[in-house]
Amino acid sequence: MASRELEVVHSPQAELPAAGGGLSALLDRLIGPFRRGEAPEHQPAVGFYTDTTVCIGCKACEVACKQWNQLPADGFGWTGNSYDNTGELSATSWRHVKFVEQFADNQPPEPTAKGQPLVDRWLMMSDVCKHCAAAPCQQACPTGAIIHNEFANVYIQPDICNGCAYCVAACPFGVITRSTFSGHAHKCTLCYDRQKDGLVPACAKACPTASIQFGPIDELRARAQRRLEELHGRGVAGAYLYGDAATETYTELHSFYLLIDRPEIYGLPESPFNPWLRMSGDYLRTAIAGLITLAVPVVAFLLWGG
Numbered sequence: 001m002a003s004r005e006l007e008v009v010h011s012p013q014a015e016l017p018a019a020g021g022g023l024s025a026l027l028d029r030l031i032g033p034f035r036r037g038e039a040p041e042h043q044p045a046v047g048f049y050t051d052t053t054v055c056i057g058c059k060a061c062e063v064a065c066k067q068w069n070q071l072p073a074d075g076f077g078w079t080g081n082s083y084d085n086t087g088e089l090s091a092t093s094w095r096h097v098k099f100v101e102q103f104a105d106n107q108p109p110e111p112t113a114k115g116q117p118l119v120d121r122w123l124m125m126s127d128v129c130k131h132c133a134a135a136p137c138q139q140a141c142p143t144g145a146i147i148h149n150e151f152a153n154v155y156i157q158p159d160i161c162n163g164c165a166y167c168v169a170a171c172p173f174g175v176i177t178r179s180t181f182s183g184h185a186h187k188c189t190l191c192y193d194r195q196k197d198g199l200v201p202a203c204a205k206a207c208p209t210a211s212i213q214f215g216p217i218d219e220l221r222a223r224a225q226r227r228l229e230e231l232h233g234r235g236v237a238g239a240y241l242y243g244d245a246a247t248e249t250y251t252e253l254h255s256f257y258l259l260i261d262r263p264e265i266y267g268l269p270e271s272p273f274n275p276w277l278r279m280s281g282d283y284l285r286t287a288i289a290g291l292i293t294l295a296v297p298v299v300a301f302l303l304w305g306g
């Protein structure tokens with residue numbers, strides 16, 4: 001893959017079309033941006049499988065993401081709560097390695113997953129957009145800025161984002177943030193630009209322990225199952241997969257996790273819920289309210305208007 005990276009760096013840049021003259025050039029400039037391009041061919045769905053049991057919290061993924069996507073640093077403040085000072089995902093932090101510090105003096109009151117004994121430990125988890133198969137952010141976006149691209153990854157097109165932040169409210173994982181600088185919503189692109197050039201996403205490439213694995217979703221699920229069986233065989237009874245399959249209230253995630261404690265311990269919802277499942281009732285109530293609003297003046301006019 002390294003030689004492929006060099007090839008891409010040295011490949012010639014696309015030639016810009018020569019500008020024509022007169023009216024046709026002017027029309028081209030006016031209409032061109034609104035012409036529909038040809039949709040790229042669908043590719044097999046790809047995503048991430050993150051095995052948190054081998055994450056060492058080095059944050060190489062966070063740094064690689066910032067470096068590749070030219071995202072600015074978030075400052076050097078100490079949170080004072082943890083050795084993790086990134087704190088959370090944001091418009092400028094598309095990867096965030098969570099440090100869950102479970103020590104005798106800050107243990108959660110409830111038992112850990114599947115009745116495991118409490119031990120002093122650090123749980124590390126590299127968090128990112130879950131690239132949901134049916135993504136509430138995409139369903140909520142009024143401008144069509146959020147799409148599923150040809151790799152079945154959820155992608156924001158910032159140039160047609162109006163900054164309404166509906167997507168921010170819709171995501172059950174708290175992934176999207178609107179930038180206070182650009183006013184647009186931002187999140188992980190699953191390194192769409194690198195994928196287009198046949199490269200592995202920067203975070204997965206930089207991870208020294210292969211905690212972040214990238215590839216076709218079906219292959220990743222099979223690999224995760226094998227790892228799960230291995231862990232169970234070694235006595236890690238609490239290990240399980242989060243988001244690898246659909247539930248009653250949410251579709252499968254194209255970025256799923258192997259965890260060893262309850263989802264809430266990692267800051268994940270136990271049962272994510274797609275807000276669209278309750279929207280039909282809201283639409284019905286709005287339609288009835290609209291009809292009543294229209295009917296009142298009509299009835300009033302019929303009774304007293306004449």
Ligand code: SF4
Binds near residue numbers: 146160161165166184
């Ligand atoms: S903030 Fe942008 S991406 Fe998000 S819902 Fe609004 S238009 Fe869509």
Ligand code: SF4
Binds near residue numbers: 132137176
């Ligand atoms: S995790 Fe949130 S931001 Fe990412 S695709 Fe799902 S709903 Fe959208």
Ligand code: SF4
Binds near residue numbers: 064065069188202203
């Ligand atoms: S896939 Fe790319 S954009 Fe997404 S977290 Fe990894 S490095 Fe960042």
